[in-house]
Amino acid sequence: MTRININPRRCKHCGICIAFCPKEVFGADYRGAPVVERAEKCTACGLCVMRCPDFALEVGEKGK
């Protein structure tokens, strides 16, 4: 299963990752912040990382 990290210190809850994930991996918490709900569907395409305006997402990378 692909590892998906959300950095809460950077995330500004814009909702872009939630809206545009082709596999609908993310859901939202009560504040609109993304939560990984369907990690098993992630194909590690990386689009969420590229479209995250806040450098808050890491997918399948070794943690830095």
Add this chain to the structure above:
Amino acid sequence: MPALSWREYLDEKMLPHLWCPGCGNGIALGALTRALAELQLPRNKVVVVTGIGCWGKADDYLATSALHGTHGRALAFATGVKAARPELTVIVLMGDGDGATIGGNHLIHAARRNIDLTAVVLNNQNYGMTGGQVSATTPVDAVTSTTRYGNPERDFDLCRLVDAAGANYVARGTVYHVPQLDRLIRDGITKKGFSFIEVISPCPTHFGRRNKLGSAVEMMKALKTRAVNVNSPAAKTGELPAGAFLIGKLADRDDPDFTARYAAVQQKAQAKGGFSS
């Protein structure tokens, strides 16, 4: 030497950045760092020159050398860097206010001079940093903090302007179409001569709110809907729906750049010992 990842071009200790939720600046910055990583440019051989505005703060988050100048003049600062040291990769980050409104004269002259800079103009259609005032790329009739009754002026088509001024490379992308944006920036950096990449990007805080364009997500969806790839059949027929704009490489030529032409000047001058008569 191990390959540099795109994150190594970022100065991550400066994050989180100052941009608003849903602002496209961070996406464009990511595209730039991925382009730099793909080219594996040594960080000390890259100078990023910025002007004033939201996008002009981008250098704070980059781990290359940088020069943050005055409003509208980034291209002129960059021209000095490049003309003095042609071996450096010089990338110029400007918003639409900075690059096309107050700095429009430098933009056309950099293109005419065909100096080997890569200008990434982030167009969010208004002055974001100062509260959402009208710029030279605000569409006619749009509402901004200084056009409460609608913009009486027309907007520039920046790509046509820079193409007409003679740039070797002109492209337009959006922060929705990220893999393509990475490639457009990468190819612009590689291209000799003046490269211009216009990045269409949402400003949900000001432009979106005043023009009732919805959330950042809604504005991103609009980019997806409105952008037409220049190589698509629709683009080829020239029949685009209202509000559509072309994305992709819009001009690509190989005229000699300023560095090449000036090297010839230096050779002539040296042959004559510094006396033209």
Add this chain to the structure above:
Amino acid sequence: MNIANRSKDKNESTVDRGSKETRRLFLQGNEAIAEGAIAAGARFYAGYPITPSSEIAEACAEKLPAVGGVYIQMEDELGSIAAVIGASLTGVKAFTATSGPGFSLMQENLGVAILGEVPCVVVNVQRSGPSTGLATRPAQADVMQARWGRHGDQHLIVLSPATVQECFDLTVTAFNLAERFRAPVILLADEIVAHMRENVTLPDPAQIKIVNRKKPACPPEEYLPFKPDPDGVPPLADYGSEYIFHVTSSMHGERGYSQNDPANAGAKIKRLFTKLDNHLDEILLVKHHYNPADELDLLIVTFGCTTRPARAAALRTPNLKAGVLQLVTLWPFPDAFIAEAAQKARAVLVPELNLGQVIREVQRVVGKEKPVFGLHKSNGLGFLPAEISARIEEVANQCLR
């Protein structure tokens, strides 16, 4: 240098085929400025043509590419000074030249050079204003603009040549001071000096004292581009070297990144002053055109093109001992030299081609102890010695006889 020395040699043509020895040439002030810049090591010029400074651009366009340098004509003066700053940060000595309207346009980016501590030279060949003004007659009305023309607290060095020889010599000095203090230096010439032709001596390049900016010696990861050495001046790396660094027009910390902390801002702005004011012995230049040990009836304080007619007038004063003190450094203002000279004089006269700029500073220094008189002219014409003589006569009748 002896500025009174007139060559008895036959004039050489300006065409000199690369002799490495001392050359005596018949040059225009603007040409001498271009020669001085190249002799000082300048290899980059960005500018926009404007009378009466354009000959500097023309000379650079011809000579810089021959020595491996770059001349670039920018789209305006805002861009010119910006390109000079960009070039200087790559380690290349860079300069521009302009006149009144263009100098006004350069003010904002001169602020970048001051705050960003970027060595560069800006030549302003003063002409009559305001605005397009009496194009392009002489004036000396940019003295205060040169010092105060930009917004914000700041300090900088301004030098003023009075002869074609000084155009050459002081351009070299301007680059040396810019490099020494990591700061912009303004060479405040005027139309008369810039367009005058006279014999000049260009020293053997090997004999010219050249100062180059201090480079960092620390490991690249430790380099802080705005951390001053004990002398107040931070070492400056070159873009493209192993040192990666940021320079910004925003208030910044030692790392060169924007910073809004008031304590940092206060210390930085103060250092922009102290890095110059703590080294006045290296910066302040004056010329006594009399024996400074002498007691004077009248001290005449001049700069630039007023110096020659004032010296002629001083020689013609009957029954009165007058001496000319020429200010070479205009800013920081040479207070100590003026105070010392005024001590030995009964009165002071300040002739200048404006309606009262340097005289305000002289009055500030001299105070109420001695009377300070002005001779001011702002009609696009220079002074004749007779005009200064007439004013000396008035002053003498008023308080010296």
